[in-house]
Amino acid sequence: MIDRRLITNFDWTLLALVLAACALGVVNIYSASASYAPAGTPFYIKQLYWILVGLLLIVVVCSLDYHLFEDVAYWLYGILCLLLVVVLVVGKTSMGATRWLHLGFFSIQPSEPMKIVAIMTLARFFTNYATVGGLTLKDLLYPVLFLGAPALLIMKQPDLGTAILVILIAGSMMAYLGIRLSALVTCVLAAIPAVYISWSYYLRDYQKNRILDFLDPERDPLGSGYHIIQSKIAVGSGGVLGKGFMRGTQSQLRFLPEQHTDFAFSVFAEEWGFIGCLLLLVLYLLIILWGLHIARRCNDRFGSLMAVGVTAMLFWHIVINIGMVIGIFPVVGVPLPLFSYGGTSMITSMIGIGILLNISMRRFMF
């Protein structure tokens, strides 16, 4: 199975970019959680473990031919949809949301793998679905049905962030295939009642509040409005050069309860300033462009579609997270990939990276 050419063609550039982002992440978590005194292993050490687990996953994912994913895509999709239903029925409620499924000794959160599986499913669907001159409205119907079900189930959990991500990823993949202008206009028009219905029936009060708080941060100065105001102060007070490593007064004063997870970027921005942010954003942009480059180089349709999907997943995570931290998006609880503390996010991102590397190194196989 392992061909010599696979080793010689391994995409070291992408891996290096990814490890650079991870390293910055660990340094930042070290600073962000320095004023915590948690019992047991410090957060940054745990994050290193997660990175190691992620690298192992990359090896596993790379050792399989990605065409295997094409065969199993629909099966995985079916199983995950079923699990999402099961989660809603018997899942464990934590912090008001039902996302976890406890299977004896370990727990899974089916909405996370759904992001990757949604990419596989759509890629599989469009592989044998040739279109000329862009997707028409009819062409969009199946994928919308495909993804509407899991998106609604995830929104019901309620996990607004993941649901929005699934929709954005799918949208990006279809944009890659090209959408006819007429279809695009119809979609935008159809989105208006869909948003209205979501608002009225699917969103929980706290989610609505977060969006309203975003529009008017003074509305709830104690809740998420407070986060937005404080996050903006942290980012803004960083200035051009930042306050320096471990010197962020806002973040060291722990004004944010989730500063090492969802708000990790605001700590980074305070300590490293505009220059640091610029560097990090350039790093991320390189990863994104490289992902798209892999998609372009790939000579089979399934592979390039998957590459676009995975890249889109990373892209939207980055944009929504940073946008939220700097106050241009509502707080929806989306981590910054490869950077925020957390095992789930790290594993999903690393599997995605593994898929990209996989596609990249098998580009000469045809």
Add this chain to the structure above:
Amino acid sequence: MTDHRFVRESQEPKKQIILLSLFAAAVFFLLLTRLWYLQIVKAENFQNLSENNRLRLVPVAASRGTIFDRNGKVLVSNRPSFSVAMIPQEVRDRETFFSRLAQYLNIDRQELVDKWEKGKGRARYYPVVLASDITRDQMELLEEKRLWLPGLEVEMKPIREYEDGMLASHLLGYIGEISDDELKNPAYNGYNLGDYVGKSGIERSWENILRGKDGGRQIEVDARGRVLRTISETPPVVGSSLVLTIDTDLQKRAEQSFGEQAGAAVAMDVNSGEILAFVSNPGFDPALFAGRMPPDKWKSYLEDKRHPLENKALKGQYPPGSTFKVITALAGLGEGLIDERSTVVCTGSYTLGKNTFRCWDKKGHGAVNLKRALKQSCDVYFYQLGERLGIDRIAAYARKFDLGAPMGVGLENEKGGNIPTSEWKLKKYGRSWYQGDTLPAAIGQGYVLMTPIQLASMIATVANDGTVYRPHLVKRIIDQDGKVLQEFKPEIIARTGISQRDFELVKQGLFAVVNEPGGTGAMARLYEVKVAGKTGTSQVVKMRDNRGSIPYQYRDHALFVAFAPYDKPEIAVAVVIEHGEHGGAAAAPIAGNILRAYFEGKGVLRKPVKAPAATDDGEQSDSAAPQAGDAATNNNQGQE
């Protein structure tokens, strides 16, 4: 596998990749522009906010809802109190801070440090409460010394006030600081360390209703912690109030009549299931739990053999003893095995196989019919009836009364008692049911267990000829202005389907228990109102003799259930006196007292001028050694 080779029908996707790349770059550029704006254009602005001035959050605690009795009397309210908090980020020298504060408050320094350590890991701008409910003098002293204690904050917080001290303490429950386990529990989502939550009783079970929503102020302070301006404010929302079904006067009289005795009593409206009195004696002082509990007091609660912290009315599961004969009798009538003329000859004991089952009266009752069997609580009559019925038919009748499971009074952790069946025993012990198990069960011993709530519900159901209302404690939820938010109507949870004629026969027996010569419940008699009832004694351990010298914890429990008025029942009462020995002597007078208080409250009875005396004319002498039965006394005791 399908053919994966990419059919290049056009160059479209290549063009799309370039477009997508441009799009991604544009979005990143947009993010950068925003960062430029925040970090370069507005940097000075934010730096001022972050370095010279700080935004601080001052929580404003919400008041819990008030708890009223059925007549609108306040049972639990709030009073203002002052608590001391520190804002970790503003304390410069922690050591001196704690030492000084300990000195001013006269509290052990370690206690303050412990409180602070519990608050570690939270936002440093967030106040950590170090001492609650300080006195006014202490507060004034602290205000005086404030300059030497930077980072100190004195907060005004509403605190619970229990109007009648220990009255109905088990029912009302108490509040306390949220525990670590509770904080981890998703049910307590939205609570913070140092918040007060209901820990037991109504305070706990109705926490969501009673708890309001904390508000807060966002203020800007300077580097010295002085308030510059309030940026925004969210006012606290007062919790909703509860109107209970309890009648304070009745509750008071009921508790008083227990004296030092341990036990429980439940009084219920026969026609609605509303609980009018809910006693678990001895009680405790709920106010001690919210503040600082003196260690010796805590120790005395724990060491008291009468278990003052245990809610006996809700969680006490007692063998119902002879009060259960009501169920056995109804089963016998319903199944057509007996009628009012059927008689059994009681010789003082009954032999089944190798075992001999004794009647509490060793001399024997002679020939007894249903009415006499109830009146004198003859065990042999019910042994024989039980044997003919079999356990499963008895259990089926008990189930008609909805016994054997919690009744849903609206308090957490209500116990369900136990109604054994043959299947139950097989499942629980892996052994089949023997007839020898049925006989004790028929007289409410052995595996049968009931809570005081179930006892009251059972007798109320007999009184109203077969409707089982859900016993409940909360009448309505109201808001601050008295507007009704929710009303709890009487809820019928079961209808027994037993004929009125059968109830009539049993009730005649219960009337005789209290009112006829030889009845075991004479001490519950009221002359102005007709009372019917049933005594019970429930064995704690099997013991033969030496009654006088049995240690307290091995003595039998005394029970009494009653309803009144006989002709048109309004109120049902169940009383359990732990280790009180004889239902007729220990429990019946208390039931009588509660009924008396109820009818006095209604103006039916006149209140006694001086020491009241519900004396009775002695019918039967106290039995020497009832093994599993009742005894009545003929002492002319004054009550209360």
